[in-house]
Amino acid sequence: MKYMITWSERSQGSPIEYENAQKRILEVFTQWKAPDNFKIEMFVIRVGDWGGYMLLDCDNPLAVHKFCSMLPAFVFEARPVVPVMDAVRVELEAIAFRDELKGK
Template identity: 40%
Template sequence: MKYVLIWRERPYGSAADAEAAQERVLEIMQLWQAPETVAIHHFLVRVGEYGGFAVIETDDLEALHQMTSTFAVFEFVVHPVIDVGSALAAEGAAVAWRQSMGAD
């Protein structure tokens, strides 16, 4: 299944706290590798902010949870997504079923 991950840095009390968090993220990212069961299709950072987006694919929700837990400095939102062709096919089937019910 495909997901879009959205993350942003958690709010901090001081500039020193934010700088320490940024240093820690850089330290972790130098050694971090995605779990083998997770394919990262896009890994993007919002310009001028500490956060971003990733398009990933996995059937291993434990690995996804491990990924987001590794970076405690960020808040994550995870959205399951499907390709537009699959969405259009599903919507077309729903419309056809509704039409088969006839008008009231």
Template identity: 30%
Template sequence: MKYMIDYKIRHGVGHEQNFNTAEGLITAFSKWKPEDGLNVHAFVSNLVGDAGYVLVETNNPTVILSFVSKFTFWNDIQVHPVIDVAEVIPVTTGSVDWARKASKA
């Protein structure tokens, strides 16, 4: 299953706290490698450098937990299960057909 993870780095109250957060996160990230069973399709950042997205795939949701829980000390993180649009179209087509029929008296 695929998951889109969005993250935002928490900002502190002052410059020194922000510097410490950035340095700690950079150091931790330099030691990270993807967990076994985690296929990272894309790992991108916004142009400010304080948020981004990670598109991953795994058959084991605990692998996602293992990944994101390492970085929750610095980031606010959301995990969204996703599927390819090509898989959505036939389901949506069937749903539209059903809804049209169901809405008629």
């Protein structure tokens, strides 16, 4: 299953709390290694912001959940995604099914 993971920084409070959160994030992240079942297709940061995107293929939703739990200073969203052409194909199949029902 492909997942699009997005994250944004949680409100931390004072400027020093933000600085300490950034230090801790980098301390944790620089020691993290992607699990073998993570096939990362894109991993980017939003310019001028504390957040980003990761597109990955992973067969274990718990591994995705574990990644999203690693940095509590961020709010994560992990959304299952499918290629556009696959979505269009099944949407056309659904339309055809509905259209067949009209005549009955």
